[in-house]
Amino acid sequence: MPAKVVGVTGSPRASGNTDFAVNSVLEMLARERDASTELLALRDYHLKHCAGCRGCMTAKRCVIEGDDLDRMVQPLNEADVIIVGSPVYWNSPPGVMKDFMDRVHGWFVAGPIWEGKQAGIISVAADGGFESHEDALRGWLRYYGANVAAETRLLAREAGDLEANPREREKLDRFARDMADAIGQHSLISDA
Numbered sequence: 001m002p003a004k005v006v007g008v009t010g011s012p013r014a015s016g017n018t019d020f021a022v023n024s025v026l027e028m029l030a031r032e033r034d035a036s037t038e039l040l041a042l043r044d045y046h047l048k049h050c051a052g053c054r055g056c057m058t059a060k061r062c063v064i065e066g067d068d069l070d071r072m073v074q075p076l077n078e079a080d081v082i083i084v085g086s087p088v089y090w091n092s093p094p095g096v097m098k099d100f101m102d103r104v105h106g107w108f109v110a111g112p113i114w115e116g117k118q119a120g121i122i123s124v125a126a127d128g129g130f131e132s133h134e135d136a137l138r139g140w141l142r143y144y145g146a147n148v149a150a151e152t153r154l155l156a157r158e159a160g161d162l163e164a165n166p167r168e169r170e171k172l173d174r175f176a177r178d179m180a181d182a183i184g185q186h187s188l189i190s191d192a
């Protein structure tokens with residue numbers, strides 16, 4: 001069975017560096033691993049902010065209604081591999097990404113809902129500030145049980161910078177190869 005790979009782009013900017021990075025990795029995994037791929041662009045969905053109501057702690061699901069949360073989480077629940085790409089905004093993920101992370105708290109009580117999945121993190125910044133950004137994304141994925149198999153830090157500022165920079169693209173290629181290896185391990189487990 002080909003692996004199902006969902007690439008999340010947490011960038012508010014369509015066709016920017018993060019979109020380019022996530023799409024490149026999805027294309028490579030489809031080509032090299034015959035993976036079925038899907039891009040989840042968080043900015044395209046209607047998502048309310050977490051209200052901090054703590055309703056999920058007793059309801060075991062997010063109690064906010066009237067938005068796209070379930071539609072956004074479903075592809076991740078069905079994925080074998082989750083690639084999260086996000087720009088660095090003030091040393092952390094941007095609001096569109098953070099809102100999604102916060103709302104997935106709806107499954108906090110359920111715990112490791114993404115156990116057995118391989119994950120990868122692509123962070124894009126103009127200069128730096130990667131550490132706290134990666135801590136947040138890594139901690140979030142690991143809380144839900146995903147194994148973070150690879151991470152990469154890419155330097156790019158204006159749209160098109162990443163595509164035009166061979167050194168940064170080499171880092172992206174290496175990340176894609178690491179994820180391809182992780183998919184190889186996944187197939188071995190599911191074929192066993």
Ligand SMILES: Cc1cc2nc3c(=O)[nH]c(=O)nc-3n(C[C@H](O)[C@H](O)[C@H](O)COP(=O)(O)O)c2cc1C
Binds near residue numbers: 013126159
């Ligand atoms: C509000 C905002 C905050 C940013 N904060 C940082 C930062 O803390 N460190 C950094 O190196 N770049 C920062 N940047 C630059 C972006 O990370 C960079 O332009 C990145 O390429 C944007 O990704 P995109 O092309 O997917 O939109 C910031 C950009 C914006 C708009």
